[in-house]
Amino acid sequence: MHLGLDDDELVACVSCGLCLPHCPTFVITGSDTESPRGRIALMRAVQNEGAPVTEDLIRSMETCVQCRGCETACPSAVPFGHLMEGTRAALADAGRITPRWQRLALRMLRHRRLLLAGSTLLALAIRLRLVPTKRLGLPARMPLRRPRLRTSGDDVWLFTGCVMDAWQRDVHLAVQRVLEAAGAGVEPTGGVAPCCGALHIHAGLESETKAMARQVMAGLSGDDRPILVDAAGCGASLKDYGHLLGTDEARAFSDRVYDVHEWLAERLDELQSRRPVAPLKLTVAVQDPCHLRHVQRAHHAVPAVLLPFVAEVVALDDDGLCCGAGGAYSVMEPELSRAIRERKTAAVVRSGASVVASANPGCSLHLAAAGLEVRHPLELVDQALSASRS
Amino acid sequence: MSRTLVAATRRVLGSRRRGDRAAASPPAGAGDAALVADLVEAIGSDRVRADTASRYLASRDASIYREGNAGPVCYPGSTSDVVACVQVAARHGRAVSPRGAGTGLAGGAAPLGQPVVLAMTRMDKLLGVDLDNGVAWVQPGMVNLDLSRALAPHGVHYAPDPSSQAACTIGGNVANNSGGPHCLAYGVTSAHVVAVEVVLSDGSVVTLGDLTAEPAGYDLRGAFVGSEGMCGIATAVAVRLTRNPPAVRTMLLCFDDVSDAAATVSAIIAAGIVPAAIEMMDQRCVTAVEDFAQAGYPKDAAAVLLVEVDGPAGGVAIASEKVAGIARRNQAISVRTAADEDERARLWKGRKSAFGAVANVMPDYYLHDTVVPRTRLVEVLERIYEIVDRYDLIVLNVFHAGDGNLHPILAYDSRVPGTDERVHAAGREIIEMSLDMGGALTGEHGIGVEKREHMNRMFSAVDLDQQSRLRASFDPHCRMNPGKVLPSAHSCSDIGALRAADAAGVWG
Numbered sequence: 001m002h003l004g005l006d007d008d009e010l011v012a013c014v015s016c017g018l019c020l021p022h023c024p025t026f027v028i029t030g031s032d033t034e035s036p037r038g039r040i041a042l043m044r045a046v047q048n049e050g051a052p053v054t055e056d057l058i059r060s061m062e063t064c065v066q067c068r069g070c071e072t073a074c075p076s077a078v079p080f081g082h083l084m085e086g087t088r089a090a091l092a093d094a095g096r097i098t099p100r101w102q103r104l105a106l107r108m109l110r111h112r113r114l115l116l117a118g119s120t121l122l123a124l125a126i127r128l129r130l131v132p133t134k135r136l137g138l139p140a141r142m143p144l145r146r147p148r149l150r151t152s153g154d155d156v157w158l159f160t161g162c163v164m165d166a167w168q169r170d171v172h173l174a175v176q177r178v179l180e181a182a183g184a185g186v187e188p189t190g191g192v193a194p195c196c197g198a199l200h201i202h203a204g205l206e207s208e209t210k211a212m213a214r215q216v217m218a219g220l221s222g223d224d225r226p227i228l229v230d231a232a233g234c235g236a237s238l239k240d241y242g243h244l245l246g247t248d249e250a251r252a253f254s255d256r257v258y259d260v261h262e263w264l265a266e267r268l269d270e271l272q273s274r275r276p277v278a279p280l281k282l283t284v285a286v287q288d289p290c291h292l293r294h295v296q297r298a299h300h301a302v303p304a305v306l307l308p309f310v311a312e313v314v315a316l317d318d319d320g321l322c323c324g325a326g327g328a329y330s331v332m333e334p335e336l337s338r339a340i341r342e343r344k345t346a347a348v349v350r351s352g353a354s355v356v357a358s359a360n361p362g363c364s365l366h367l368a369a370a371g372l373e374v375r376h377p378l379e380l381v382d383q384a385l386s387a388s389r390s
Numbered sequence: 391m392s393r394t395l396v397a398a399t400r401r402v403l404g405s406r407r408r409g410d411r412a413a414a415s416p417p418a419g420a421g422d423a424a425l426v427a428d429l430v431e432a433i434g435s436d437r438v439r440a441d442t443a444s445r446y447l448a449s450r451d452a453s454i455y456r457e458g459n460a461g462p463v464c465y466p467g468s469t470s471d472v473v474a475c476v477q478v479a480a481r482h483g484r485a486v487s488p489r490g491a492g493t494g495l496a497g498g499a500a501p502l503g504q505p506v507v508l509a510m511t512r513m514d515k516l517l518g519v520d521l522d523n524g525v526a527w528v529q530p531g532m533v534n535l536d537l538s539r540a541l542a543p544h545g546v547h548y549a550p551d552p553s554s555q556a557a558c559t560i561g562g563n564v565a566n567n568s569g570g571p572h573c574l575a576y577g578v579t580s581a582h583v584v585a586v587e588v589v590l591s592d593g594s595v596v597t598l599g600d601l602t603a604e605p606a607g608y609d610l611r612g613a614f615v616g617s618e619g620m621c622g623i624a625t626a627v628a629v630r631l632t633r634n635p636p637a638v639r640t641m642l643l644c645f646d647d648v649s650d651a652a653a654t655v656s657a658i659i660a661a662g663i664v665p666a667a668i669e670m671m672d673q674r675c676v677t678a679v680e681d682f683a684q685a686g687y688p689k690d691a692a693a694v695l696l697v698e699v700d701g702p703a704g705g706v707a708i709a710s711e712k713v714a715g716i717a718r719r720n721q722a723i724s725v726r727t728a729a730d731e732d733e734r735a736r737l738w739k740g741r742k743s744a745f746g747a748v749a750n751v752m753p754d755y756y757l758h759d760t761v762v763p764r765t766r767l768v769e770v771l772e773r774i775y776e777i778v779d780r781y782d783l784i785v786l787n788v789f790h791a792g793d794g795n796l797h798p799i800l801a802y803d804s805r806v807p808g809t810d811e812r813v814h815a816a817g818r819e820i821i822e823m824s825l826d827m828g829g830a831l832t833g834e835h836g837i838g839v840e841k842r843e844h845m846n847r848m849f850s851a852v853d854l855d856q857q858s859r860l861r862a863s864f865d866p867h868c869r870m871n872p873g874k875v876l877p878s879a880h881s882c883s884d885i886g887a888l889r890a891a892d893a894a895g896v897w898g
Contacts, residue, residue, distance in 0.1 A: 011754075016745050017554060042446070075683075
């Protein structure tokens with residue numbers, strides 16, 4: 001089976017193994033089948049040597065969290081994320097992964113009203129204890145009503161996305177208040193750009209993702225306002241449109257995308273100059289979402305933005321190893337996902353912090369489900385700002 | 391996990407029914423159902439994998455050797471698991487090959503003849519730290535760097551630091567008697583392994599060496615370290631703890647000419663200075679690693695030396711002044727001292743990612759590991775460049791200059807027809823030239839299968855027979871990692887243990 005992978009990208013791995021300790025699944029199972037190096041060797045076996053696509057080989061691909069921690073560890077800069085996305089696209093096209101029910105569920109993310117209504121129903125079902133939240137890794141409580149999104153100006157877009165807008169709109173509003181405190185007029189994207197397609201590309205639905213990318217780009221065209229993103233996974237996905245679509249227009253679009261912390265780190269003076277702010281009396285551990293650290297490589301901005309607003313910021317000592325959330329991964333691979341999370345929660349406990357700051361909704365839901373107190377970094381900043389306002 | 395096993399078993403059984411090739415020669419893995427069942431019964435279903443993907447990947451390491459052929463892969467969690475696996479394998483007449491992180495560069499972990507593979511990665515615990523005796527007991531699957539990190543709160547570390555230390559395991563280090571940049575001053579693995587708990591081929595457990603300074607009897611521990619898995623499976627290792635030096639200074643010396651760099655190395659040693667490490671990289675190597683490491687290596691220098699001195703602060707200051715002076719007298723174009731720990735870490739990151747960075751130049755590489763007398767470094771390097779030019783290949787040189795341990799990396803693209811042959815011919819010439827210069831076949835990567843046939847060039851028939859007998863005294867049936875190190879003519883008894891491997895490989 002030809003996986004459609006770029007031959008030059010595929011041969012770029014020399015099997016040195018320096019990726020192994022940075023792969024969340026390898027450190028759990030200790031097996032090469034759950035390692036970046038091994039997965040690449042299997043891709044090669046299939047594409048170049050005609051090896052059969054066995055169920056075990058598919059498992060090896062499906063167990064990948066797509067955290068891309070291997071990419072920052074790789075001295076030869078192997079683009080593992082692209083190879084894995086390409087492999088999954090080929091497997092999905094052949095009907096070997098991502099069954100129909102998953103495709104239907106993912107399709108729903110594009111339909112904002114349906115998603116919002118479905119989320120309200122789910123929230124209701126959770127209140128009525130009709131849903132085993134723990135087993136499904138769902139939050140113990142979800143909002144029944146959402147405060148309205150509002151536009152305060154036209155300096156920047158705030159990308160609101162799909163699930164995060166339905167489940168964590170509070171975070172968007174907190175982020176917006178922080179941006180406004182830094183002097184920016186904010187327009188939330190809302191229905192203009194319903195979903196970035198990150199989960200779709202991870203599931204191998206490439207043509208669908210491309211259609212969604214075009215939809216998002218069309219919705220946000222017409223000006224060159226910066227597009228700020230408060231979800232690391234969405235930010236990474238939007239920044240990859242240039243590669244995904246391969247057009248000048250897409251590349252120009254991707255250049256407008258910033259993680260919100262990345263953008264704020266350049267404007268800390270504006271944020272602090274308005275009035276003195278008393279830092280929250282909290283020791284905060286910063287959890288680096290993989291798609292902020294390994295893909296966008298913008299994770300240093302989070303502690304930089306957080307530092308003036310809390311008593312102490314501590315780094316975790318686990319080399320930025322994934323937490324196991326991985327978008328839909330925590331639902332699809334609950335066993336491995338939880339084993340990976342245990343290492344992260346142990347690192348949090350070692351850090352002595354009382355609160356974890358996570359700049360990605362998937363990670364934050366996943367870690368909160370383990371009983372940790374998790375906040376978006378800018379929720380904490382917003383809290384400090386509003387405390388000094390009152 | 392049990393589902394994986396069920397699927398695996400189904401595959402093994404299913405593959406029997408498949409196709410006419412199966413009729414001609416039994417596909418790899420077929421007929422292993424009874425073996426797999428016994429292994430599962432012995433250590434549990436979540437510790438045994440027999441599917442093709444697992445076996446395919448357990449058949450290879452970081453070398454270019456691709457003829458390995460693994461049987462079922464086991465992930466023992468304890469010494470008794472290892473004993474059980476070895477006993478089951480023996481009952482089925484099968485060999486056993488151990489495997490760490492698979493970062494070896496000589497095919498030492500590539501299993502021959504479908505043995506039971508023991509992947510030691512889940513035995514990765516630090517068993518205990520004994521500061522009074524200056525040792526720590528560790529399981530063999532513990533990653534080298536993880537060990538030093540775990541020891542850091544005690545102000546000690548494990549000294550041997552192979553370039554792959556972020557991934558390679560202590561067990562693999564013991565098997566290969568691995569070195570590393572800091573072995574110049576501190577010695578290689580065998581100087582840091584005090585005792586080893588070993589499972590022998592009959593399933594008995596012995597401890598070689600002990601914690602006393604002068605153990606009685608022959609040094610069997612010394613014979614075991616570096617035996618590449620052929621004398622038994624290490625299940626616990628007592629490593630020596632090394633106090634962290636009070637002061638460290640790391641310098642980057644850059645040169646316009648490789649021979650000036652080599653002359654500097656000799657002059658430093660001649661001056662009576664013993665740096666913790668002296669590493670050399672040539673221009674091509676620097677270019678390959680700099681983009682990743684961002685260490686500030688100058689891409690226009692013909693060669694750089696990374697020199698580290700450590701010890702009491704006063705001595706470090708004096709030694710580093712002397713090193714800088716020697717470098718300048720040997721036409722160094724720049725001398726830079728790492729200002730802080732971060733800069734020091736980046737300088738080392740560049741050096742230690744050299745092999746992995748080769749794909750920035752070419753997609754494949756073939757590496758040698760010869761040791762030559764330090765006094766002949768310049769001559770040897772010139773010969774290497776000459777050989778490589780003649781074969782129209784690219785070489786990156788990165789090596790432990792302080793002890794003359796070369797790592798010429800032949801970078802190539804195996805997709806270009808005829809390249810493999812040129813690479814092997816050039817490799818052979820490099821080895822022969824190194825031996826002619828009074829050198830040795832391998833410094834630290836082991837012989838494995840890659841360098842096996844060169845043993846005849848280095849040792850006489852008598853030498854090799856004695857080595858074979860030493861091995862047989864540990865493993866009379868030659869069931870432990872058979873087919874490695876000794877050239878085939880001297881390892882006849884191994885052949886019995888090597889099942890005729892299916893040419894189709896694990897995919898059957």
